[in-house]
Amino acid sequence: MMYPTVLATGFLSLPTISAQFANNDLWLTPIFASLSGLLAIFLATRLHRLYPGQTIVEYSRSIAGAIPGTLFGCFYLLSVLQDTGLMIRQYAEFVTGAFLFKTPMLLVISSLMLLSAIAVRGGVELLARCAVIFTPLFCLPLFFLLLLIPELHAQYLLPVLERGIVPVLQGSATPQAWFSELFIMSFFLPRLADPDKAGKWGAISLTAVILSLLYIDFIALLLLGPDLSNKIYPVLVAFRYISLADFFENLEAMLLAIWVVGNFVKISVFLYVAVVTLS
Amino acid sequence: MRTIKGLIDGKRKRKSASSASEAPDAVDPFQPDRMHPELKRNEQALRDAFKSCSDIVYRSFQFEGRTECLLVYVEGLADSDGLQKFVIAPLTQGSGEASGDIAASVKRSVAVSEIREMSTLQDCSNRLLDGEPILLVDGVASGLALGLTKWESRSIEEPVAESTIRGPRGGFTETLRINTAQLRRIIKSSRLKLEPLEIGEYTRTKVVVAYVEGLADTKLVDEVKARLSRIRIDGILESGYIEELIEDQPFSPFPQLISTERPDTVCSSLLEGRVAIMIDGTPFALVAPVTFVSFLQAADDYYQRFLISTIVRWLRYIFLALSLLLPSIYVAILTYHQEMVPGTLLLSMASSREIVPFPALVEALLMEATFEALREAGVRLPKQIGAAVSIVGGLVIGQAAVQAGIVTAPMVIVVALTGISSFMIPRYVAGISVRMLRFPMILLGGTLGLLGVMMGTIAIVLHMGSLRSFGVPYLSTLQTPIFDEMKDVLIRAPWWSMRRRPRFTGEYNALRQPPAQKPGPDKGGGAGN
Structure with missing residues (x-):
């Protein structure tokens, strides 16, 4: 469930952002960025062990006291809401910008919001069930990128760490924000039947996220090379490149499909968190 | 709901029922009191109740030449040959030996395997309408319901809606007893329970809740029975009525119960710990609970x-x-x-x-x-x-x-x-x-x-x-990526490897069969080596 949450918005534009700093070393960035994800999971599980059955908003009051805790809760609520709004906007811009040029953005936004609201209303169980079903749907099209293997140029990888480690670290500053979204799992921990496994599964989803980001970074880099940092949606470009037997061409609509699914899960999760925070 | 007090008079009965605070379901014009020992009064009560019912036959005769008897049955539902041979003949040609208890000697003389004593007119009329002839004897304050039911029914045919290439050809029929017998023929175990219910004020449709004890979750069985007993309706003509009255989400486009005419499908569901609802008058049985995947599994598979x-x-x-x-x-x-x-x-x-x-x-x-x-x-x-x-x-x-x-x-x-x-x-x-x-x-x-x-x-x-x-x-098998459950979803695993019953139908008896049943020439015991 966390896997599409983190990755949904991430994989589309992250390669570009990191590439602007790290150039051809961008594939290293997820590895460094994952440190913050690790920290988030560690914090979430540990805090949960200290205050079982409570969300962060609830136990922040017992940690910091009533007033700072409430303030923190409000702050968290605002930030989650803002994140949600940002994601929806990003999603709608992508859809209207790349596919449905004439569709009003309001329609795109409201339709997805409606679905997410229904999902959130169904509760955490429904969310989890949908996420489990959608995750394979979300991952599968990524393998279509393997069709690009003939187009990949390994020499773009070189030279490794030409300008030292600093640009890589700078490049990983942005992805780590995505990884820190893993902290959201603290909102789901109280609802789990078996919270002991949460740490393990958090780690598994973290690894999955790292691997997928690495995979996408590699594909984007090897395909586009130095041009990468100029593209807004490198994965979209990559999908456009796919051409197999003159039949499988222009598969970017597939990307749209997975993008919708992933975003649906992500927005639902954030909305759920916002709702839980508010309550 | 048959406790409303009132007179036998139909008109007044209806009035009192509609004015009563209870639901207007008083379609039975009998008082719940015990029957009268006098035959005439019982007969009159029955004749009043079944006024203008041309299919009710009253046949009176004398037991051993002294005691008045009355045989009441519905024409077409009772075995009139059998009545003549096993009831009327032995009773009228009685030896005339004097015995104290008339009821006991009548029972002794009647050569019918199934005799039930009904102490109220209400019960008598219900039995009568179910097709059982009622024997009323003067001086006995009860009626005898004789198990001589017989009516025309369709023979077992191949199910039309679900045909298979390989598999049993028999389907359910419209008669409940034939259908339950088909289940019993497959699952020959005392653990196969068939609990009866009656639904419908006018049709009094017989409904049987079938499950295998020890496999079906008791909570599930109770839930099914509770939902069925909540139904208040005039009549049940088909399983669709019941389906709509007991499903979880009535506005969903998706069916939430399987309806099937195949006894083997029902039995395999029962063995998986599900509950089947059999309904008299329709060849379709309902199976619950289901997941979406079960709609994609055919018996042939x-x-x-x-x-x-x-x-x-x-x-x-x-x-x-x-x-x-x-x-x-x-x-x-x-x-x-x-x-x-x-x-x-x-x-x-x-x-x-x-x-x-x-x-x-x-x-x-x-x-x-x-x-x-x-x-x-x-x-x-x-x-x-x-x-x-x-x-x-x-x-x-x-x-x-x-x-x-x-x-x-x-x-x-x-x-x-x-x-x-x-x-x-x-x-x-x-x-x-x-x-x-x-x-x-x-x-x-x-x-x-x-x-x-x-x-x-x-x-x-x-x-x-x-x-x-x-x-x-509904999506439970898809949402839990457990390999054992997927064996029946992603693939159809061979029978020797499907060791577990579906988890969602209960924790009881999770293992289906002992392990290591994979066949092979090294298993021995045959001429294969």
Whole structure:
């Protein structure tokens, strides 16, 4: 469930952002960025062990006291809401910008919001069930990128760490924000039947996220090379490149499909968190 | 609900019932009191109750030449030959020996295996209406219900709606007892429980809740019984009545109970720990709980070789997706994403579209509606005319419409393909719901493109995710990626490896069979070595 949450918005534009700093070393960035994800999971599980059955908003009051805790809760609520709004906007811009040029953005936004609201209303169980079903749907099209293997140029990888480690670290500053979204799992921990496994599964989803980001970074880099940092949606470009037997061409609509699914899960999760925070 | 006090008089009875605070379900014009010892009064009460019922037969005779007896039965429901041979003959030709208790000697003389004593007129009339002849004896304050029921019923035939290539050919009939006997013939265990219920104020339809004790979750059985006993309705004519009255989410397009006419399907469900509801008067039994996947599993799957079944199952999944999504994707691509179509194909499609006046969306809706109409017309018509309809539909609508330039040939192909694929779903009801959902999907595809199709899919999955069938999540086998459960979903595992029963139907007796049953020549015991 966390896997599409983190990755949904991430994989589309992250390669570009990191590439602007790290150039051809961008594939290293997820590895460094994952440190913050690790920290988030560690914090979430540990805090949960200290205050079982409570969300962060609830136990922040017992940690910091009533007033700072409430303030923190409000702050968290605002930030989650803002994140949600940002994601929806990003999603709608992508859809209207790349596919449905004439569709009003309001329609795109409201339709997805409606679905997410229904999902959130169904509760955490429904969310989890949908996420489990959608995750394979979300991952599968990524393998279509393997069709690009003939187009990949390994020499773009070189030279490794030409300008030292600093640009890589700078490049990983942005992805780590995505990884820190893993902290959201603290909102789901109280609802789990078996919270002991949460740490393990958090780690598994973290690894999955790292691997997928690495995979996408590699594909984007090897395909586009130095041009990468100029593209807004490198994965979209990559999908456009796919051409197999003159039949499988222009598969970017597939990307749209997975993008919708992933975003649906992500927005639902954030909305759920916002709702839980508010309550 | 038969405790309302009142007089035997029908008119006053009705008045008192409607004025009473209880629900107006007092259709039984009898007082619940015990019967009168005097035969005349009992007879009068019965005759009053069954006024203008021409099918009730009253036959009076004398037991051993002294005691007045009255035999009441419904013509056509009772075995009149048997009555003559085993009841009237022995009673009238009695030896005349004096014995103290008349009731006991009557019972002794009657040569019928099943005799039940009814102490109220209410019970008597119920038995009578169930087809059992009632014997009333003067001086005895009870009636004897004789198990001499016999009526015309259909013989066991091959189920029409669910035929198999390999598998038992017998289907359920309209008679409940024959159906339960078929279950008992398969599951020969005292643990197969068949609990009776009666539903319907007027029809008093017999309903049996069947389950295997020790396999079915007791909570599930109780829930099924509780939901059934909540039903208050005039009559149950088909399992559909009950289905609509006990399902979890009445507004869902998806069926939440399996209805089947196959005894083997019911039995395999019972052995998986499910509960079956058998209803008198219909060859369809209901099975609960179900998941969505169970609608995609046919009885054949378990009888064919497992490799073939697995492939067929996957074919079914693919075509399920096709039947739901193909027309909408086609419309979406044609309207918004032409670039996805390979160049040569696009050219031929564009040239065929050139002469067609409608946009793709209208064209798709038109053709799909026509197809549905054809299908529906074919179902209702007699077989001979049905063939004519399909010829007219197929040739005229398909070929001529394309030539006349009203629809494009690719659209006809798409519609035909979706039609066929929707028939691949083994359960007819599930196929209908998918076909129904196709129309909103086409609309979405025509307005929002592939985005709309994805939205629709998400909405459907969301809805299915929130569905429950008797407490079991509708998508439960899909949402828990446990390999043991997937053995019956992703593949049809061979029987020697399906060791566990489905987890969701209860924790009882999870293991189906001992391990290591994989056959092979090294197992010994045969001439195979």
